[in-house]
Amino acid sequence: MARIKTDLLVIGAGSGGLSVAAGASQMGAKVVLLEGHKMGGDCLNYGCVPSKALIASGKAAYGQAHSAPYGVANVDPKVDYAAAKDHVADVIATIAPVDSQERFEGFGVHVIREFGHFISPTEVQAGDDVIVARRVVIATGSSPLVPPIPGLDKVPFETNETLFELRDAPKHLLIIGGGPIGMEMAQAHRRLGSRVTVIEGAKAMANDDPEMAAIVLDKLREEGVEIAEDALAAEIRGKKGAIEVEAKDGRVFKGSHLLMAVGRKTNTERLNLEAAGIRTKGRGIKVDASLKTTNRRVYAIGDVAGGMQFTHVAGYHAGLIIRSAVLGLPAKERTDHIPWATYTDPELAQIGLTEAQARKKHGPALEVVRFEYAHNDRAIAERKTTGLIKVMVVKGRPVGVSIAGTQAGELINLWALVLANKMKMSQVAAMVAPYPTIGEVNKRAAGAYFSPRLFDSSKVKWVVGMVQRWLP
Incomplete structure (x- = not known):
């Protein structure tokens, strides 16, 4: 078993972790980066990048079918769903080198492709290596939340981590969750030819100004997206190609595919936080205004810190960590400008x-x-x-x-x-x-x-x- 000493250990190679690793290493700090899954994290592989690529495909199809107001005849778009997914894969592949292991090793970062877990307040084990770092940054992000709805464990369903692997267009996509992910994928799939029903337990786009959300929701409904609000999913049943979602009020929604888009859970289960004296709070790791955990040598950034779950927030956090943990300057988080x-x-x-x-x-x-x-x-x-x-x-x-x-x-x-x-x-x-x-x-x-x-x-x-x- 190798024992590695370093100035900074970054756990997680998503947006925030990569930004910290690149910045710290190029400034002269000795950096170890752990990633047990894919470089680039959720944003590159399952989130921001593939979703915007698929949205672009939907936009192109919609434009063909709605060009008459510009003096160009409408045509029925011939959508090739598998080719649209090839477009998504190509976009990911084009961006991937920016987040690659080779690029970061070129910065001088020691990249270890293993998951890490604390074995003491100052040590993290990753595979056969034990890393002892002056400072540790937890940047493990979040994953799709799959709620314990009765019957869900017996039917096939998609999350944002599997949706972009589909090669055949859903005939009728049921989406549980009316937040940003749900609404973006609802419109994209409707424009690519699928019937779509969004099933939301409260109000769709509830975190936004209701007047502004209504402008968006009216447009989606105009395009044919069915949006059922106050429809709390109580039971799910069926099989591949024939799925039913029954709401608490008795409404039943039938479709061919099911996408779960009800939120995110932070990735802390592998970390063994107790061994490091790190406490959690709410939906993430407890941090102070400087993003320090209850172990003063350990920081948590991005989704795992339990605040606003956006890629650009993780990037913002990374800048604060560079200032604090690398340069030794004061740095405190604010959210009013995000x-x-x-x-x-x-x-x-x-x-x-x-x-x-x-x-x-x-x-x-x-x-x-x-x-x-x-x-x-x-x-x-x-x-x-x-x-x-x-x-x-x-x-x-x-x-x-x-x-x-x-x-x-x-x-x-x-x-x-x-x-x-x-x-x-x-x-x-x-x-x-x-x-x-x-x-x-x-x-x-x-x-x-x-x-x-x-x-x-x-x-x-x-x-x-x-x-x-x-x-x-």
């Missing part, structure tokens, strides 16, 4: 407080600014006028932004910059956006904040009147 997006069509994006949250926190000090896509010339030109931006403003500073519409995931980037740097609406208004772009939506929202102050103000009109009298 955006997220759901890549349906139209897209839905959010940062900071929703309208309801802002009203609860700020009361009458809150101003809500609205601007509709229907007044954006580029959206009109492209016939993508379904959409809305809402900016929650307190004393001239945005505290939250909700966007539903085309390119919402791109538009939210500006507001991520604004909230991260505590900028004011006046600074957004000062921006000059090229015309015509969807990006003008952001500037027009800022303009909507200042318009009443400039054009409906008797004081401003009085000042302008005086200036006009005195100007030569």
Whole structure:
């Protein structure tokens, strides 16, 4: 058994772990990286990358069938589901070298392809090796949550870890769970020719602003996605190709395939956290504002830290770890500037407080600014006028932004910059956006904040009147 001493041990080669390993190694730290499964983690292999690739296939099919408004005849798309999955695999393969073992070994990282578990507060065993590290970063991510619904163990079902391996298009896909994964895959499969029913125990897209979520849900229903809300799954029965989901209220949904998309569980079961004195809390490892666990030499980042479960959050955490564990500088997590997006069509994006949250926190000090896509010339030109931006403003500073519409995931980037740097609406208004772009939506929202102050103000009109009298 080999004993390896290192400055930094990273457990998990997903987005966060890879970012820590690359940064620390290139800065001169001695780094060991453990990965017992696939390099790149969930995002590359089962999550963000393959889902967006399949969404692109669905978008292409939808475009062929809905081109008449642009003067191009509609055609019935000839969807080859297996070829669409080849596209997904090719996208993964194109990105994979960036996350490969060879690349990280080129950085000087010692990569060990084994799962690791603690055997003491300072030691981790991985296969035949024992690693002793000055600092440890747990970045093991999360996996699909499979709830104990009666009968589920007796029928075949998919999760995001198996869905992209399907080669034959589901005739009728049942999806339990109306969150981002469920809704993205619902629309993609509907556009690729499957019937789709989403079965949600409460409200679909419940973590988003209800007004904005309704814009997305209405579009999905218009495209033929059946969305059943308040339909808590109580029993599942059937066999391959013929599956039934019975809701608590007696409704029965029948389909050929079943996708479980009810959430995520953190990957901690292999770690033997007790041996290291590391406690868990809620759905993840307990961490403080510096992402340190109850073992002060061990950090937890990304999904496994039990907070917001997004790839970009893991990347953000990685930056904090580089600052803290590698450079020895203070670093504390904040979440008010973290955006997220759901890549349906139209897209839905959010940062900071929703309208309801802002009203609860700020009361009458809150101003809500609205601007509709229907007044954006580029959206009109492209016939993508379904959409809305809402900016929650307190004393001239945005505290939250909700966007539903085309390119919402791109538009939210500006507001991520604004909230991260505590900028004011006046600074957004000062921006000059090229015309015509969807990006003008952001500037027009800022303009909507200042318009009443400039054009409906008797004081401003009085000042302008005086200036006009005195100007030569």
